[in-house]
Amino acid sequence: xxxxxxxxxxxxxxxxxxxxxxxxxxxxxxxxxxxxxxxxxxxxxxxxxxxxxxxxxxxxxxxxxxxxxxxxxxxxxxxxxxxxxxxxxxxxxxxxxxxxxxxxxxxxxxxxxxxxxxxxxxxxxxxxxxxxxxxxxxxxxxxxxxxxxxxxxxxxxxxxxxxxxxxxxxxxxxxxxxxxxxxxxxxxxxxxxxxxxxxxxxxxxxxxxxxxxxxxxxxxxxxxxxxxxxxxxxxxxxxxxxxxxxxxxxxxxxxxxxxxxxxxxxxxxxxxxxxxxxxxxxxxxxxxxxxxxxxxxxxxxxxxxxxxxxxxxxxxxxxxxxxxxxxxxxxxxxxxxxxxxxxxxxxxx
Numbered sequence: 296x297x298x299x300x301x302x303x304x305x306x307x308x309x310x311x312x313x314x315x316x317x318x319x320x321x322x323x324x325x326x327x328x329x330x331x332x333x334x335x336x337x338x339x340x341x342x343x344x345x346x347x348x349x350x351x352x353x354x355x356x357x358x359x360x361x362x363x364x365x366x367x368x369x370x371x372x373x374x375x376x377x378x379x380x381x382x383x384x385x386x387x388x389x390x391x392x393x394x395x396x397x398x399x400x401x402x403x404x405x406x407x408x409x410x411x412x413x414x415x416x417x418x419x420x421x422x423x424x425x426x427x428x429x430x431x432x433x434x435x436x437x438x439x440x441x442x443x444x445x446x447x448x449x450x451x452x453x454x455x456x457x458x459x460x461x462x463x464x465x466x467x468x469x470x471x472x473x474x475x476x477x478x479x480x481x482x483x484x485x486x487x488x489x490x491x492x493x494x495x496x497x498x499x500x501x502x503x504x505x506x507x508x509x510x511x512x513x514x515x516x517x518x519x520x521x522x523x524x525x526x527x528x529x530x531x532x533x534x535x536x537x538x539x540x541x542x543x544x545x546x547x548x549x550x551x552x553x554x555x556x557x558x559x560x561x562x563x564x565x566x567x568x569x570x571x572x573x574x575x576x577x578x579x580x581x582x583x584x585x586x587x588x589x590x591x592x593x594x595x596x597x598x599x600x601x602x603x604x605x606x607x608x609x610x611x612x613x614x615x616x617x618x619x620x621x622x623x624x625x626x627x628x629x630x631x632x633x634x635x636x637x638x639x640x641x642x643x644x
Contacts, residue, residue: 347372350443351365352444352641353365367388371383378412381405382403383399404426408422425470432462432507434462435521447622448588448610449610449622453593454557454575457573457594459538464483466483468481476512480506485505485527502535517545521544522540535562537559539560551581558571572594573592573594575590585612589609591606608626609624619640619643622637622638623637
């Protein structure tokens, strides 16, 4: 009976969303819901434009444990303060503490490029520059969909959670891109790790900084492969943890496929190295007026006594209006009886 009631509630909510969609007169060609770059602008005394945008999402858990919850809310503000310098900041909601905090603060110095908004026009380079501040670290692919407005399947891949937990950090980053490749190199504050000795309580190891980067190669026909790496150093400049990653993404007409494989090694100095690894594969078919997607996750702690974690996620979504998207996602753990559905409403403004 409880299961029936949950399905009835879900059907009513889904039906309401579909009614909204059918009553809407916006064109169905909109295939993505992206933050509106310039929803409001204020001209300062120097004539530059202050841009304001934002997004958020509300989730209904069909398992009945949490009901309605707010997942993400973020407000972004940006401004150009010169011919080749811009500043962006983001204020983000933390659902665990139910408070707002700084999600990003970026000073972007655009150095060389084939357009006039760089310090120097340089043929053969589309974009290059330096970022300074707090930002999402471009390790692999998943950093591109940290915002809920871009992540269609709601949850973060398991290997991303377990290896670097959606890495956001303070530091400096250099980037360059053209039609054949893209590359970044960064130096950030980094993070530590926790180990569990054979006897005793878990021990937290603090590390001082990290060095890393990613190289992406365009192979033609909308195929890109990427290689990522990062080393984490202690206060004696010794590497005590590293991350290595390989990623692949492919697009063909309405179909997109992407995946990542990540290895994490830590406690290197003690010569008792701990290793964990995993991967995910995700596909998306976007028809414009609706989309279908699925993801398979696999993660292993690297311990002979630990079990592999596997999860399958499937979803369907509809743009109800320009800047408003409805999604229905079902997740199932393949090792346990844990499964459940989520209904998500995502506005951008």
